[in-house]
Amino acid sequence: MQPLPITARTRVTRLAQRQVTDRQELYDVLDAGLVAHAAVVRGGAPLVLPIACARSDDALLLHGSTGAGLLREAAAGAPLAVTVTVLDALVYARSLFDSSMNYRSAMVCGTAQPLTGPEKIAALEALSEHLMPGRWAEVRPPTARELTATLVLRLPLSEASVKVRAGGPTTAADDGEPRTVWAGVLPLLVQAGTPQPSTDTPDDVLPPASVTRVTELLRGAASPAREGRG
Numbered sequence: 001m002q003p004l005p006i007t008a009r010t011r012v013t014r015l016a017q018r019q020v021t022d023r024q025e026l027y028d029v030l031d032a033g034l035v036a037h038a039a040v041v042r043g044g045a046p047l048v049l050p051i052a053c054a055r056s057d058d059a060l061l062l063h064g065s066t067g068a069g070l071l072r073e074a075a076a077g078a079p080l081a082v083t084v085t086v087l088d089a090l091v092y093a094r095s096l097f098d099s100s101m102n103y104r105s106a107m108v109c110g111t112a113q114p115l116t117g118p119e120k121i122a123a124l125e126a127l128s129e130h131l132m133p134g135r136w137a138e139v140r141p142p143t144a145r146e147l148t149a150t151l152v153l154r155l156p157l158s159e160a161s162v163k164v165r166a167g168g169p170t171t172a173a174d175d176g177e178p179r180t181v182w183a184g185v186l187p188l189l190v191q192a193g194t195p196q197p198s199t200d201t202p203d204d205v206l207p208p209a210s211v212t213r214v215t216e217l218l219r220g221a222a223s224p225a226r227e228g229r230g
């Protein structure tokens, strides 16, 4: 697998040792995130919006209404910058200056391509499988009208950066801070609540496998991969 090339746009300058060029790490961050923040420049000023996302092979997929402004501009060739962030922990140092967060974050930039035909349907299935695994097979396929109303974009992962912070607070041995002040890491976890049927779901229609699977997965969520002291 080709490492991520560092370009003038994707070079991390602050704490550059946290930049990761392993493409698998990029895939792992994108696969762990459900929400991206996509930015375009509109009228000379930046505009950032949250949007669901999924990775498919070496591309990031975005979808939405054909009326969505940012997606329309991206489909017409506007340059995009998209980030995905996974927050693993709050890092409590003995000063606020040194306090931090543990995270894995990715930024992808480039020009997206609108998908049509079978590629569009495959991308919608990939999005569905990432956001609600198993749901695609439980519900009817999209109708022609729904497909017409939906814009699906593919952003190649050719220019991307990954930055990772892990471990405990950075503490110099001679920092002069009293050790009576607690320092450490508070891991943050995503949990699922109890599934709540819609008001028009009959009592004897139970949550399907797709819902119970995610519920159980997130209920069993142990500590995040990046937890730790250091």
Ligand SMILES: Cc1cc2nc3c(=O)[nH]c(=O)nc-3n(C[C@H](O)[C@H](O)[C@H](O)COP(=O)(O)OP(=O)(O)OC[C@H]3O[C@@H](n4cnc5c(N)ncnc54)[C@H](O)[C@@H]3O)c2cc1C
Residues within 6 Å of the ligand: 009, 010, 011, 012, 013, 014, 015, 085, 087, 101, 103, 104, 105, 106, 107, 160, 161, 162, 163
């Ligand atoms: C959850 C979270 C909270 C953060 N909070 C703060 C904060 O409060 N203050 C602060 O200064 N920084 C914070 N950061 C780090 C911040 O994202 C930047 O890394 C930092 O501002 C330094 O950027 P830079 O000067 O190196 O890069 P810039 O010159 O700003 O950007 C150059 C390039 O570096 C790459 N890059 C920079 N940062 C990231 C990143 N996080 N992920 C992927 N690619 C990146 C991009 O490709 C970007 O185009 C936070 C990061 C995360 C994920």
